[in-house]
Amino acid sequence: MTPLLSVRDVRKTYGNRIGCTNVNFDLYPGEVMGIVGESGSGKSTLLNCLAGHQALDQGEVHFDTRVDGMRDTIKMSEPERRMLLRTDWAFVHQNARDGLRMSVSAGGNVGERLMAVGDRHYGNIRDKAIDWLDRVEIAEDRVDDRPSDFSGGMQQRLQIARNLVTGPRLVFMDEPTGGLDVSVQARLLDLLRGLVREMELSAIIVTHDLAVVRLLADRLMVMKSGHVVESGLTDQVLDDPQHPYTQLLVSSVLQA
């Protein structure tokens, strides 16, 4: 089985400081990988580098494209990479405001990716937008409301709908549940888990919340100071942590 995403020797530095270094992993179709670590451990840097939002200093990020098979996305031309970003890839920001157009209605937000890939039939775009709003539990009568009128949880669900409408194969998520209260978090996680299974999505989820990865991720990578200190199956890493930092991380979680 060929991996969907193959990351080799990725390194990103900010001057003398290490953002992340020596990162290697393969992600297989339908697999969800979590990246955990404390603030400043380089997990967001790594995600931004993989998604092409930041230039990296060294390394290769191969993606199994639909047409040409494995391609190094770092060496791709910009039009190709941007095309990938709005078709096969999706990026869910921690703050929904970064990923949404706040002055455009919910339907327009969901429809934007469809129109970006050439859909020019208003009725179809609107039907798909309403269908997706329904799938993320937003009522149909909110389709013409602006995201600024939505609650934080709704904004986050709208952002997810907007990203998944073109049927991407790989989703990058940066703290998708950050800043939401626990009951809303739980619903969002439930929704995400359903969508990931149903669409057979592959995903890379960056979070500091171990409960999130426990629920969603098949595999786990633990980062500290820009280095990957431990990786393996989620349950294995969380239940039997080997590295001192992972042990600290796991023992820091309050048992409710």
Next chain:
Amino acid sequence: MSDYNFAYLDEQTKRMIRRAILKGVAIPGYQVPFASREMPMPYGWGTGGVQVTAACLTPDDTLKVIDQGADDTTNAVSIRKFFENTADVAVTGQTSEASIIQTRHRIPEHPLTEDQILVYQVPIPEPLRFLEPRETETRKMHALEEYGLMHVKLYEDIARHGHIATAYAYPVKVEDRYVMDPSPIPKFDNPKLESPAIQLFGAGREQRIYAVPPFTKVVSLDFEDHPFEPARAEHECDLCGADHTYLDEVIIDDNGGRMFVCSDTDYCETRQSAGHRGKFSPKENAA
């Protein structure tokens, strides 16, 4: 003759502007940056159009200046005076007699010919601006032909109003490549953008020049199920009776009385002198 250099601008500046114009004509719809000069009029009064006109003008030209279709409003009068003073060129109100026409917000009703240049005054040349505020990003979107966002604006129109409510500055795609803002002309004029005349667009404050060469394909953007429709008021001109022109609505009393008149004053007057009459025309020899 005054003490100004011909057409106000110095020769080096005109040369720089002509280069931008040539580049614009070579790449239809592409916004060419140019070093816009400060002109003796405020931004928003046609500083871009004036510079383009100045760079195109020759002593043999006949100039016409239109402001919202009219030849006798402030903007038109002051720009026409400006070139009379600084270039000593002949001026006219008649579309058919002009070799260069500078316009604000209208395309003349009278069909243009291959011998004419139409210069538009443009306030905001970037059609994507209100959706994407970053210039770096909009330039990239033009370069990579990523125009999905333009349809988001039209989508919003339909979602909110039930139809495409954009009535002026209606975005067009030029020669299947660049999406262009045709300046704030009514969408009624959009079909006339495919013209035998050279069309030049000057934005002074934003420092951009772009062009539509003669006989270039210009398509107004739309959806398959909401096609583009050039809109006009469902009336006849009350002065010349025309039912195919773009009309201005004029309030005439405090009791809701109104009249509709051609926005193109030259066209309306030509029709009237040819004997066409509307509802409010003076009665002939009524005595």
